[in-house]
Amino acid sequence: MNIIAELRHDFPVLSQSIEGQPLIYLDSGATSQKPQCVIDEINDFYSKNNSNVHRGLHSLSENATSKYEYVRTQLAKFLSVNSKEVVWTSGATESLNIIASGVTCDLNSQDIILISALEHHANIVPWQQAAQESGAKIAIMPINKQGILDIPAAIAMIEDLKPKVMACTHASNTLGNINPIAKLIDAAKKVNAITVIDGAQAFLHLRPNLSQLDCDFYVGSAHKALGPTGLGFLYGKFDKLNALSVFKTGGEMIDKVTYESSSYREAPAKFEPGTPNISGVLGFGAAINYLNKLDPIVLHQYEQTLYSYCLNQLQAIDGIIIYGDTQNNIGTISFNYRDEHHYDIAMLLNSYGIALRSGHHCTQPLIAELGIQGTLRVSLAFYNSHNDIDTFITALKSSIKLIAG
């Protein structure tokens, strides 16, 4: 545990003050902080190695290209997949857009797209577009009152509706619930559905093994996993990935171009037109390296200890309402205090240096289903400490007092 406590010092942002008080960062679900090695890698690239990739024979470009492509193999290894199955995108949102738009031409008005009630807007809206264009219908796997996915009902829907697509988040960004996606993927495969998993929140905390999960697609964002913003990935089983229609077109993704027509390269190049986010990829490579040096089991246990510590203290405050699955959780707690507006408490907490998220968390349908306006959301990562939680709880109690007085 002491070794983990030391890791905090790798993250320079965490050592600053807000309004004269030490920053308590409890918003890793929005974006994770970056270790120094990631910042250094990006700096290094621009100060020593900056050049374009896949173009030019000069040493600088070759060096950049080999580093850039090496990170693809690093990520592929991290996910236990093949590197030609990994596409760089601008983030999980773009990845989901590529998949949804890429399967639209295979959908028709008889088809069902099945998503869960826990989805982020990024895993709802692209499917609504696909449904609008193809005539397919969207169906929702339900949650219970606490906001936990009803698995028997979800599996029954998969068996009965035989959806063409089953898209579900690995972990809820709003509630932190870890969904038993292996069960859903199994059921969906039996009816030949395309399985799409949004791993934006889960990637850092659960380190998914995709060859075991056996889903068709899995997406994530680098910035939620210690990496830079503006970069994400799209994993797809090669045949399914390569079969998606192209999303963006331009240079680099082509095989042959005449003025009349073009032919495209195979995946992943097919989905990577234009100059990519090279510094982002290299920075993400440093993040994966950093993670690879840490024992995932130890980190996970530590995060779970922090989570329980925070949960217990919150539950001990009279009037706190907690949403979501508190048994299977990545370390995110969504809560409200009585019928107070989340905005007021978040504003007061900010004055104590506490950074957390408040609102609908880009999951308006979920928030509506829970019958609330929004929540306050604490999202933890391994660089948080017990002291962070103590400070947060003290500040929360003071904020509640201020409101009550």
Added chain:
Amino acid sequence: MNYQEIQNQLKKTQSWQQCYREIMLFGKQLPVIPDCLKSDDALIQGCESKVWLHIDLDESRGTILLIGDSDTRIVKGLFAIISSMYNDITLTEAKNIDAYAEFESLGLIKHLSPSRGNGIQAIIKAIQEKLSQW
């Protein structure tokens, strides 16, 4: 509570917590408005919380009448500050108020992050738009 009193109260505060406490108390002193006035068409776009605004011109006296509410305590308090600036003054005086600058001089803008500051700006803009129609 008039604007001068609000200014004085805020000057006395020594921490952000005290400042918020005062702001929330200003909100509590706002007259309660009936639910029928909390209609969708009175909602101001661009705020993180709900803000309902009604603004009228008392033609016999030539003065502004501003009423409203919010579903959050802090924004309601900020609204109370705004309404203290505008209520019972003439149309010409109202048009000359730079409410955002007033918030800056109260020292409140710095602490309202851009998105929160925009909420205040949205309220001010809605008022100014209405004023410009008269």
